Amino acid sequence: MTLNLDRYSHLSDATLMLLRVVTGAFLVHGTWDNVTSSERMQEFVVFLTQNGFAWPQLMAPLSVYAQSACGGLLVLGLLTRWAGLVVAFNFVVAVVMVHWQQDFRGWWPALVLVLLGLHFAAQGGGRYALDAVLARRRPGSRS
Structure with a gap:
């Protein structure tokens, strides 16, 4: 019996895909009301204004659409x-x-998204991504 669980390493592409899909779906779900409702977007503008953002009328839609x-x-x-x-x-x-003055629990959701973003930037999309499909079509390219 081995304790290092190497037999599960073949699942890394699938778990990367799941992490990517769930994170992406979370981002779309979390912004969809702002995309589809001018009232919700205006609430976000007010939120950014209250938190000291420069140009909240520009930054709100920029953040939401990004x-x-x-x-x-x-x-x-x-x-x-x-x-x-x-x-x-x-x-x-x-x-x-927004979260700087909060405790660690307040930081957690945004901090996890920072780290997930960095992970995707470093790792790429993995085997089950359109990036990989496109890379296979271009000789000599990396995803």
């Missing part, structure tokens, strides 16, 4: 590294501007 688009890209595994960087940047800003 999160929603990157969520969709993560679900598809398309431009995964770039989407990861954008997600990481967006949530670093959230940590610094």
Whole structure:
């Protein structure tokens, strides 16, 4: 009997895909009301104003549409590294501007999204991503 669980390493591409899809779906779900409702977007503008953001009328839709688009890209595994960087940047800003004064529990959701974004930027989409399909079609390219 082995305790190192190496026999499960073949699942890493599947678990990366699941992590990507769930994270992307979370981002789309979390922004969809702002995308589809001008009232909800205005509430987000007010939230950003209350938290000291510069140009909240610009930053609110920029953040919302970036999160929603990157969520969709993560679900598809398309431009995964770039989407990861954008997600990481967006949530670093959230940590610094909104969660900085909170305790660790307050930081946790945004901090996890920073780390997930960095992971996707470093790892890419994996075998079960459109990035991998496109890379196979281009000789000599990496996903």
